Each structure stands twice: as C-alpha cells, then as structure tokens.
Amino acid sequence: MIAQIGEWLDRRLQLAAPIREIAEHPVPKNTASWWYVFGSAALVVFLLQLVTGIMLAFIYVPSASEAWNSLQYLNHDIAFGWFIRALHGWGSNFMVAIVLIHMVQVFLFGAYKFPRELTWIIGVFLLLMTLGMAFTGQVLRFDQDAYWGLGIGASIASRVPFLGSDIVKLMVGGPIIAGATLSRFFALHVFVIPGMLIAFVGVHLLLVLKLGINEWPMPGRLVKKATYESEYHELTHKDGAPFVPYAVWKDIFFAAFILLAVAACAVFFGPFGPTGQPDPTIIQTAPKPDYFFLWLYAVLSFLPPSMETPALLIGPVIVIGALLLLPFLSGEGEKSWRRRPIAVLTILLIAVTLATFTHLAGYTPWSPHMNAWSGDPIPARFLQHRTALERQGALVFQAKQCHNCHALEGQGGQRGPTLDTVAVQLTQDQLIRQVIQGGGNMPAYGKNLSPAETTALVAFLQTLHPAGQAPARDPSRALALGKSPEK
C-alpha cells in the first residue's frame, strides 16, 4: 500500500532517482571522519532555529510596548514557553559556535582552495548572516540590554563620514530607538536574513554536491588547477564510497548529540532574560551584549579615542575583505595544516585574542564598580592603629567614590590601579598632585575636594604600604625644608 502511494507520487514528482543519486554519490573514504560533521551540524541547528523561531512567533508581539510583556508571558504562562525560548537562545549560541568551528576546520584542511573558492565565499556570507541573526535576535529580546545595545549600534553607525546620521535613522527607523526600531529588526530577523540564509545555504550545499566534499588533506599532495579535478575524480572512484550510508552515520550521530546538548543547556540554564524593561528612564543598568559580541565590547573599551572610529569603520572591511580574498590569494598548493604553520598560528592567534577579550568582558575591569563606594567596605586592617586624620581620609576615600575605580584587597573597581601598596610607589607630593590634577586616565578631583579632605585622603593613602616597607618619600624635600629625613 505505502509502496503504491510512493510509486504514484514519484511517477508525478520524479524525485526518487535524483535523490538516490545525491545520497549515494561517492565520497573519498577518508572523509568519513568526525572532522567532517560540523557543516551538517550547523545545518541541523539552523533547522532547529527555524522551527523554534516559528513557534516563538505564535506568541511574541513585535511591538515596543508589548514585546517585553509577551516574553514574560512566554516564560511564565505558556506550557514550555520557557523551554522553546531557551532552545532558541541556546540554539543561537551553538549555531555561532558551530559555524566558527566549521570555518576553522575548512580553513585548516585547505578546503577553500581550488575549485571550492565560491563555496568558501558563500560560507563567509553565511557567517555574516549568522552574526546578523544573532544581533537582531538579541534586539527582539526587547529588554534593557537590547535597548542600550541598539544605542551602541547606532553610535557606531553614526561615525560613518557624511552618511552617519542618515544611516542611524534608517537603522532605528526614526529619530529615536522606539516602536519602529523593533518592527524593522523583527522584519530583518524573521524575513530578510532567514530568507537570504536559506538561499545561500541552498547554494552552499549545491556546491558541495557539484564539486564533491574536500578530500582528507595529505601533506605533500599539492592542489594544481590543471590536474586537481581529474585527481579528485580518480580518488572518489578508486578509493570512494557512497555518502549514504558510508559517511552519513557520523553526521547523524553528531546532529543528535548537538541537539541533545542544546536541549540540555536549555533545561539546565533556561532561557536568556529578558532583563529589565526597555524603559530608557531606568538608567541603573549596565548593558552587555550576548557572548559572541563580548570580545567587541572589550575591544571598544581598550581602543584609544583617536583610533576608535577608524578601527570600527575600516576594521570590518579589512577582515571581511581578507576572508573573501583568501581563496584567490592561496587557491593552490598545500592543503594539509601540517605543512601550513602560518595558517595554524593565525588560527591560534585569533582564538587566543577572541578568548582573552571575551574573558575580560566577563568582568569588565575597565568599568567603575558603581556600588563599591557604598557596598564594599574598606578592609579593617587598613583602619586599625590609624590616626583620626587617616581614618577621616578613609571616609573621604569611600564618600568620594574612589573605591569605585580603585580596589583595596581585591574589593572595589579595577578601572584604576589597586591601592594596597600605593604609598610605596608615590610620594606625598605625587599623591596630592595625582588626586588634585588627575591624569593617566584619572579625573582631576581638585574641584570636588576641599583642602582638608585632600589632606586627610592623602594621609590615608600614605598608610597603604606593606608592614615592613617604608612609604616612598622625596629626600630633596627634607633638605629643602631644612629637616632631617623622617623615619
């Protein structure tokens, strides 16, 4: 009966033969490897995103006045609404990660070389679209982070010469971040970018089928445009096997493993936010991007002001340009990473750089701790056996928010240096000058401290030295004042 229905359908559709041909196309035997599963895993996670995204759209309201409430409704009132949100959120994290791993594998295995240049170029666009989905998706989670994240995006876009202001208005859909902004990001996230993604994924897959999967790179087997295609053809037919089932079972296992991992994260860690309501008058917030943009958040804190606009505007052009040109600059030659030390070092350098910046963005040492002055007390040992003046100085240290940027015994901000041993490094005069005039990225406090407060504060700072080590002093001062050096 089922066979009959199948036959009836295929007589009309005529798809069985081409599908069988695709499934059983020969692939080099050694590509049936666990290293070759990331592309299909990315596709599987993308399909998960499509399904969960459609389900979220059943409930979600893309309106600036309702979006946050509809997310709360999803989280708390709909059966397993929280789970679908968590799947979609964790799915996006996994998708970015898997796409990057896939890209690194393709790069290290030389798969971007002739004749697969176009596959790589389409892949670069797929990466950009994936990141675009990640950013627009964070906006749809319309909370404080989304609101101020849009502000950061607008501030970056506004730096484009001449057109900056118009680009900002196009991006936010009006003069301010408001209803029109969410609507257009919804359209981008739900229609525009997914539509492009589906089309590009289709071409990407078509190219993989037409050109064949990249063979396992052997050191010393060089790619030459003249001979590669016949060599590959020979390889797949002499030492090949049908993709289904010879290689596909690993893809299937890994896909299930990844789906399980996404689901496990969704169950254990739950959905992302939403954080506070997107009310711009609530300013007690420290917005942060999702993890895949944390490195950028860190870079923006470290760039010197004069470098920032060029780096923001020219940097992406160089990076994307380099990725697109890569297959043309090294389209032939060695594929194996064992013979491409610079490629391996490049990957390591980029990975370490991104990991370091991401780690730094996890605890934002460049930001003042807004509540340290009222929340982190000065450790008791800095206050014992001190004079009244020195303790008064400690009070000034707290009350004037010095603690927001300077840590004592690891507590407080890390914007400025830790002051546990500052008296060893700066003399009394240097301390006074630093407090009053600032400098080295410290504001000047001359206008906000009375002379008495400055005296007390510096007296306190001079007590901050290790027990057995004398504070720094200026010998010439004692000479000039005609006294014998103290202590």
Next chain:
Amino acid sequence: MSTDDTISRRALFMKIGILFNGLVAAAIAVPIVRFLLSPIVRGRANGYLSWISLGSISQFPEGETRLATFRNPYVTPTDGKTADTACWVRRVEGQQFQIFAINCAHLGCPVRWFPQSGLFMCPCHGGAYYQDGSRASGPPERGLFEYPYKVENGLVTIQAGELPTPGSPTASLFVKKPPCV
C-alpha cells in the same frame, strides 16, 4: 513572410515586454524607495526636534544635578515606554542651566551622576565626565551632549527629539565647548 522575420518579430515583442516591465518596475520603485527612506526624508522635511518642558524651575535646586524625564515629541503608536527619555539637569545658578543627554558620548550607554565626587560615570566602557559635562577620563572623545534650553514662565524647556550620537549633525546642537585650560 520568412522564418527569420517571424523570429525577430517574437524577439522584438520579448524586448518590448522586458522594456515595459522595466518601466513599470521603475514607476513602482519610486514610492518603494520613498517608503524605505521615510525616516530620513521626514527628518529633513519637518525636523524631529521641538521644544519640550521638563517642568517647573523650582524642581531643580541651584548647584545640584537632577534626573529629569520627558516624552519624545515624535512618537509612533507602538512606542510604549521607549519614547520616554531621561536627561541630567544641572542648575548652575539662577536661570543658568546645563542639560545633558543621558547617553554617553562614547557609545550611548546611560551615564550616572555621582554628586559626592562630582562625576558622571558610564557603566559600559568606563567613560567619566566632570560636573560641567566635560570629559574626565576613559574612551569618550568629547564631553557629554547638551540640549539647548530656555527658561520661560518658570518652566525649563529643552530642544530635543533625536537620539544624540557622536556622528549626527544635530550633535552640533549638543556641542560642549572644551573648558579653557
């Protein structure tokens, strides 16, 4: 009629058809482009800025900096709370004010005022400003954005309506002259 003639006739029809489609597409494209560019065009035609009251002058004690909020003059039906905006109002003395945008001049995060140390601090990338809005430290290239203001009939009004960003030409409205050193 020769065969060649027939083919060129068909080819001509096809070309005319393509041309016709091109004309129709161009005609439709005009309103579509105009629709897509409406946020820009509308801003240029009417301008987004207007004068808005922040309330009575008596709410702002001399020598202090207070948070004030206002509803953006240009709103759409779905804006909700996002059309509410905050700003810092510093009453220097008498009728002399400084009214700062909430957005950090670096990348737009909301700055907080600390009266004890007389500083505005940004939670995002560590920018800091003095009480007069000038840059104190961190990544910002300039001082805080300032709204033009006037005091009329005991009300403080500001000219606002557009997100202040570092690159916008209206940022010149928010220009903060560097302090004379």
